Amino acid sequence: MELFLNLVLGFSKAAAATWIFIGTSWLNEKAIDYGSGNTTKYHSAGDNWNFPWTDDFTLCAWHYPHTAWEHPVFSRENGSTSNGWDFRYTSGNKYQFYSSGSGATRRIQVITNSTYSTGTWRHVCLVYSGNSSATGISVVIDGSSVALTTQFNTSSEDWAQSGINAYIGKWENLTTYIRAKVDEVTVWNDNLSTAEIGELISGGKPTNPQTTSMWVSKNLNYYRMGDLTDSTTTIVDRGATGGVNLTGTSIVSGDIVTSVP
Numbered sequence: 001m002e003l004f005l006n007l008v009l010g011f012s013k014a015a016a017a018t019w020i021f022i023g024t025s026w027l028n029e030k031a032i033d034y035g036s037g038n039t040t041k042y043h044s045a046g047d048n049w050n051f052p053w054t055d056d057f058t059l060c061a062w063h064y065p066h067t068a069w070e071h072p073v074f075s076r077e078n079g080s081t082s083n084g085w086d087f088r089y090t091s092g093n094k095y096q097f098y099s100s101g102s103g104a105t106r107r108i109q110v111i112t113n114s115t116y117s118t119g120t121w122r123h124v125c126l127v128y129s130g131n132s133s134a135t136g137i138s139v140v141i142d143g144s145s146v147a148l149t150t151q152f153n154t155s156s157e158d159w160a161q162s163g164i165n166a167y168i169g170k171w172e173n174l175t176t177y178i179r180a181k182v183d184e185v186t187v188w189n190d191n192l193s194t195a196e197i198g199e200l201i202s203g204g205k206p207t208n209p210q211t212t213s214m215w216v217s218k219n220l221n222y223y224r225m226g227d228l229t230d231s232t233t234t235i236v237d238r239g240a241t242g243g244v245n246l247t248g249t250s251i252v253s254g255d256i257v258t259s260v261p
Contacts, residue, residue, distance in 0.1 A: 026208040026210075027227075028183065028184060028205070028206050028224075028227065028260050028261070029226075029227055029258060029260065030183075030224070030225065030226030030227045030230070030256050030257065030258060030260065031062070031064075031181050031182065031183035031225050031226055031256075031257055031258075031259060031260045031261075032181065032182050032183070032225045032226055032235075032251070032255055032256060032257070033181045033255050033256075033257045033259065034169055034177065034178045034179060034180060034181070034182070034255065035066070035179065035255070036066035036067055036179055037179065038169075038177045038178060038179050039175070039177060040177065040249065040250040041169065041177060041178070041248075041249065041250045041251055041255065042167055042168065042169035042170040042177055042178060042248075042249055042250075043167065043168040043169060043235060043246040043247065043248050043249070043251075044165050044166070044167050044246065044247045044249065045165065045166040045167065045168070045221075045244055045246055046165055046166065046244065046247070047163070047164070047165055047166070048165075048166050048244045049074070049076050049166040049187065050076060050160050050161065050162070050166070051085075051128075051160065052158050052159075052160040053099070053108075053130070053132045053155075053158045053159050053160065054130050054132060054158070055130050056128055056129050056130035056136075056189075056190055056191040057128055057130075057187070057188060057189060057190070057191070058125055058126065058127045058128070058186075058187070058188040058190065058191060058192040058197075059073075059074045059087060059125065059126045059186075059187055059188075060123065060124070060125040060126075060185065060186045060187075060188070060197065060200060061073055061074070061123075061124060061168075061182055061183070061184065061185045061186075062121055062122070062123050062124075062182065062183040062184045062185075062206060062260075062261045063089065063121070063122060063123075063124050063180055063181075063182055064119070064120065064121045064122075064180055064181035064182075064183075064261070065089050065093075065116075065118045065119075065120075065179070065180045066118060066119070066179045066180055066181075067118055067179050068090075068091050068092070068093050068118060069089075069091060069179040070088060070089070070090050070091045070176065071088060071089055071169065071170075071176060071177065071178040071179055071180065072086040072087065072088045072167065072168075072169065072170065072171055072178065073087050073088060073089060073124065073168065073169075073178070073180075073182070074086065074087045074126070074166070074167070074168060075087070075088070075166065075167050075170065075171050075172070076161065076164060076165070076166040076167070076172075077098070077100075077161075077164075077171050077172065078161060078164050078171075078172050078173055079171035079172055079173045079174030079176075080172075080173040080174070082100050083100050083101065083102060083159070083161050084099070084100065084159060084161045084164060084172075085097070085098065085099035085100075085159045086098050086099075086171065087124075087126040089116075089180065090111070092115065093115040093116055093117060093118070094111050094112045094114070094115055094116065095111070095112045095116065095124060095139055095141070096109065096110065096111040096112070096151075097109065097110050097111075097126055097137050097139070099155065099159040100155065100159060101155050101156070101157025101158055101159055102157055106154055106155040106156065106157055107152045107154060107155050108133065108134045108137070108152060108153055108154075108155050108159070109134070109150075109151040109152040109153075110134050110137050110139075110148045110149065110150050110151060111148065111149050111151055112139055112141075112146050112147070112148060112149075113146070113147040113148065113149055114146060114147070116141065121181075121183075121260075121261035122141055122142050123141070123142050123143065123197075123200065123201050123206070123261070124139070124140075124141050125139070125140040125141075125192070125197050126139060127139070127140060127191050127192060127197075128191055129191045130191070132155075132158075133153060134150045134152070134153040135150075135153075136191075138191075140192075140194055140197050142201065142204070143194065143197060143198045143201050144194065145194050168182060168185065168246065169182070181257065181259065182225055183206070183225045183226075183260055183261060184200075184206040184209075184223075184224065184225065184261070185221075185222070185223040185225060186200065186209050186219065186221065186222050186223075186239075187219075187220045187221040187222075187239070188214070188218045188219055188220060189218055189219075189220050189241075190214070190217075190218045192214065192218070196212070196213065196214050196218075199212040199213060199214070200212065204261070205261055206261055209222055210222070210238075210240075215240055216240055218240075219239050219240035219241065220239055220240070220241045220244075221237050221239040221241065221242065221244050222237065222238045222239040222240075222242075223235050223236075223237060223238070223246060224236070224238060226256040226257070230256070231248075232248055232251040232252055232253055232255070232256070233247065233248050233251070234246070234247060234248065235248065
């Protein structure tokens with residue numbers, strides 16, 4: 001009887017240890033802090049994310065703006081010509097999507113009606129339906145679609161641009177850089193519903209996107225932004241499609257922080 005009890009106890013302890021491991025095998029422990037006075041730091045995704053305006057997609061990130069400083073969270077835009085697209089945080093504390101085909105007068109541009117304060121983590125998503133119009137753009141913040149104002153809907157040209165790079169934290173050919181912390185970045189090949197985006201959040205914190213219902217069929221890229229084997233030079237793409245690592249510029253070890261959402 002004693003032997004039997006010892007065996008049961010041993011199995012119970014082993015099982016408990018296993019469940020503890022499973023429960024903590026995905027942890028969000030690190031983020032990238034580009035700094036409140038950043039003049040050099042950003043990440044490049046290379047010649048990727050060149051979505052045409054007939055293609056639906058979703059871009060999401062946890063974003064913590066330090067100051068009311070205009071900066072792109074995501075961009076694939078030639079800053080010297082203003083051609084391409086970006087999703088930015090403005091100096092007026094709003095989120096804005098900008099796009100242009102061959103000139104700044106031919107553009108699609110929307111901005112949030114509400115302002116969003118600095119010094120706060122929030123989950124922000126740019127969602128686009130692929131209908132070549134401002135009506136196809138939505139912004140989802142902390143799981144809720146927010147009201148937008150259409151500033152321009154005058155383009156008859158695709159915003160896709162060849163020969164430029166995509167970035168987190170800068171525009172191509174400009175020297176304006178992000179002043180914020182960024183964490184848990186995901187890129188999707190579909191215009192996610194608010195219910196699907198809600199799967200990326202639990203209790204105001206990130207969840208593991210690999211456990212979501214849309215992971216296998218819709219995820220392109222996933223960036224932990226400092227966790228696991230990420231380094232100052234490389235943020236590994238852990239997406240379902242994958243293959244697009246982020247390359248850091250001027251990132252130092254102190255920029256990988258434990259202040260996370």
